[in-house]
Amino acid sequence: xxxxxxxxxxxxxxxxxxxxxxxxxxxxxxxxxxxxxxxxxxxxxxxxxxxxxxxxxxxxxxxxxxxxxxxxxxxxxxxxxxxxxxxxxxxxxxxxxxxxxxxxxxxxxxxxxxxxxxxxxxxxxxxxxxxxxxxxxxxxxxxxxxxxxxxxxxxxxxxxxxxxxxxxxxxxxxxxxxxxxxxxxxxxxxxxxxxxxxxxxxxxxxxxxxxxxxxxxxxxxxxxxxxxxxxxxxxxxxxxxxxxxxxxxxxxxxxxxxxxxxxxxxxxxxxxxxxxxxxxxxxxxxxxxxxxxxxxxxxxxxxxxxxxxxxxxxxxxxxxxxxxxxxxxxxxxxxxxxxxxxxxxxxxxxxxxxxxxxxxxxxxxxxxxxxxxxxxxxxxxxxxxxxxxxxxxxxxxxxxxxxxxxxxxxxxxxxxxxxxxxxxxxxxxxxxxxxxxxxxxxxxxxxxxxxxxxxxxxxxxxxxxxxxxxxxxxxxxxxxxxxxxxxxxxxxxxxxxxxxxxxxxxxxxxxxxxxxxxxxxxxxxxxxxxxxxxxxxxxxxxxxxxxxxxxxxxxxxxxxxxxxxxxxxxxxxxxxxxxxxxxxxxxxxxxxxxxxxxxxxxxxxxxxxxxxxxxxxxxxxxxxxxxxxxxxxxxxxxxxxxxxxxxxxxxxxxxxxxxxxxxxxxxxxxxxxxxxxxxxxxxxxxxxxxxxxxxxxxxxxxxxxxxx
Numbered sequence: 001x002x003x004x005x006x007x008x009x010x011x012x013x014x015x016x017x018x019x020x021x022x023x024x025x026x027x028x029x030x031x032x033x034x035x036x037x038x039x040x041x042x043x044x045x046x047x048x049x050x051x052x053x054x055x056x057x058x059x060x061x062x063x064x065x066x067x068x069x070x071x072x073x074x075x076x077x078x079x080x081x082x083x084x085x086x087x088x089x090x091x092x093x094x095x096x097x098x099x100x101x102x103x104x105x106x107x108x109x110x111x112x113x114x115x116x117x118x119x120x121x122x123x124x125x126x127x128x129x130x131x132x133x134x135x136x137x138x139x140x141x142x143x144x145x146x147x148x149x150x151x152x153x154x155x156x157x158x159x160x161x162x163x164x165x166x167x168x169x170x171x172x173x174x175x176x177x178x179x180x181x182x183x184x185x186x187x188x189x190x191x192x193x194x195x196x197x198x199x200x201x202x203x204x205x206x207x208x209x210x211x212x213x214x215x216x217x218x219x220x221x222x223x224x225x226x227x228x229x230x231x232x233x234x235x236x237x238x239x240x241x242x243x244x245x246x247x248x249x250x251x252x253x254x255x256x257x258x259x260x261x262x263x264x265x266x267x268x269x270x271x272x273x274x275x276x277x278x279x280x281x282x283x284x285x286x287x288x289x290x291x292x293x294x295x296x297x298x299x300x301x302x303x304x305x306x307x308x309x310x311x312x313x314x315x316x317x318x319x320x321x322x323x324x325x326x327x328x329x330x331x332x333x334x335x336x337x338x339x340x341x342x343x344x345x346x347x348x349x350x351x352x353x354x355x356x357x358x359x360x361x362x363x364x365x366x367x368x369x370x371x372x373x374x375x376x377x378x379x380x381x382x383x384x385x386x387x388x389x390x391x392x393x394x395x396x397x398x399x400x401x402x403x404x405x406x407x408x409x410x411x412x413x414x415x416x417x418x419x420x421x422x423x424x425x426x427x428x429x430x431x432x433x434x435x436x437x438x439x440x441x442x443x444x445x446x447x448x449x450x451x452x453x454x455x456x457x458x459x460x461x462x463x464x465x466x467x468x469x470x471x472x473x474x475x476x477x478x479x480x481x482x483x484x485x486x487x488x489x490x491x492x493x494x495x496x497x498x499x500x501x502x503x504x505x506x507x508x509x510x511x512x513x514x515x516x517x518x519x520x521x522x523x524x525x526x527x528x529x530x531x532x533x534x535x536x537x538x539x540x541x542x543x544x545x546x547x548x549x550x551x552x553x554x555x556x557x558x559x560x561x562x563x564x565x566x567x568x569x570x571x572x573x574x575x576x577x578x579x580x581x582x583x584x585x586x587x588x589x590x591x592x593x594x595x596x597x598x599x600x601x602x603x604x605x606x607x608x609x610x611x612x613x614x615x616x617x618x619x620x621x622x623x624x625x626x627x628x629x630x631x632x633x634x635x636x637x638x639x640x641x642x643x644x645x646x647x648x649x650x651x652x653x654x655x656x657x658x659x660x661x662x663x664x665x666x667x668x669x670x671x672x673x674x675x676x677x678x679x680x681x682x683x684x685x686x687x688x689x690x691x692x693x694x695x696x697x698x699x700x701x702x703x704x705x706x707x708x
Contacts (some may be wrong), residue, residue, distance in 0.1 A: 121199070131144055138192070139185055146185075158181065161180055178193075195213075281375055282376040292313060323344075334372050343445045357375070396571050417510070425613030429493060431560065432533060441529055449491070450493045466480075489529045494535065584623075621677075
């Protein structure tokens, strides 16, 4: 029996060990739970069998154990079947998982290789374990082998940045982003965004790094541009804010200023109205149709017409056709933008009245010319006071002067260019004034310029004027004599002294009567008569190349020769009476001046090499030295030289040059003038027709400083 019980125990232990050996673990399904309970019950039965003391108990336990073993066998059979089926399913799942894993691996490898971003796997020391094609392109290499031949720190612009990244990633153990300057293989630098993570070995230690790198150069450029735009916007906002604040303050100031300006404007209008109504000059406004729109009371009173009768009328209706046409021509130039100042004589109440007119354009806020403002001053009385005593041809006794005045009268009846020739001091400017005063331009101004007395580099500015800033010292615009003589006459005295370049410019002006100021751009047209005078033989100057032939022909339209005083000694009494009368008026002498007959005869007997200029200087000195109305001429030592030959003798040095000859001639002129004036340099300068400063300068150049 004991053997049987032992066999039973062994059998049960074998079953339990088998179940344990096959690795069965109770699951939470119903069958497994029953098996576990049966094993537990079987174990308990075996324990009770071992403790049984009677046969009946043993037999009962044996029968129960056998029954349990049978039931356990069936349960194990079913469980084995289930386990086999479960293992089959798990094998199928494992095979499917492996296939899925291989597919995912292929997908991951494709993503790794085809990513536009650079992907790298490195050791801690920086050696490359793997890189994708994106990284190869990023660093400018052609193959992976070219990358593997380097270390990752070779591509950092600053290798210290990699050390700093490693420390941060090692310390945190998580992936981190960094913006790094990367140097490509060709040396160029790019901006990159690095995402770096650590790689761990089987023991959890850091074995290397893996990272993704993206080229963000364009993004950085865009960010920089955006930041610059933001900065610019902020600057503009600040500036605009400051401008608005300033504008607000300025607006407040302007409001207050406008209030004050309005008060000042009202006051100014009242003042202007008072000036306009009380002015002793003619003030008028015209529209673009050249009809009067406003006149002041003085003009209405001068014309003896109500202001309403003048308004809406033009100059031809008020001053007649001839004067009206001249004023219309001037006004048309003003409408073109010019400001014109001229003297003009026009009939007022049937009497010729001379006005100094200043006409300027009126512009609106857009700069457009909408009318003309004119201010006219009546200068008739002033011209009468300062006018010369113009003798008629009958007063002159010499035939030569009568012929000259007859030709001058012919010239006065036209606007032809006149060339006046004669010796220095013979009265060429007086004859030019005679022509002007007897012409239809006598209401206009008369200007004369001595071309020999102006510097050649300033001749153009003197004649044609200059704009502000045309040259150093030209602070403001200056009108030249050509423009000042508008409506009148300009005499170019000593025309032969002009330089050749200036002669060319004068010829151009004479062809068009228009010019451009020095430094200016606008063409100016003038209405002026030109007369020229010279003491040189211009035809000879043309032959020598000293004077332009074309200009000579342009000037010599109508020539007049002024005879020297030695050829018309019979006119000395007339000239003496005129000059003495002018001197008395200038010196404001109340008593009349007279010359004794014997002194007059002495004047007639003298040849007067200095011509009328010398005669005037002698009479000026006589007036100053005489104590009564009878002029003294006893200080003069006038020889009887009424022959027509010139007393001047020029001593030429051996083989003289032109310069030496001219210096000798100039020296003799100065010496003779000083002898006749007793060494008085001021009087000598007047005889020579030059200034005292010029006389001193020429004496210094000729080394004549020792003369007394």
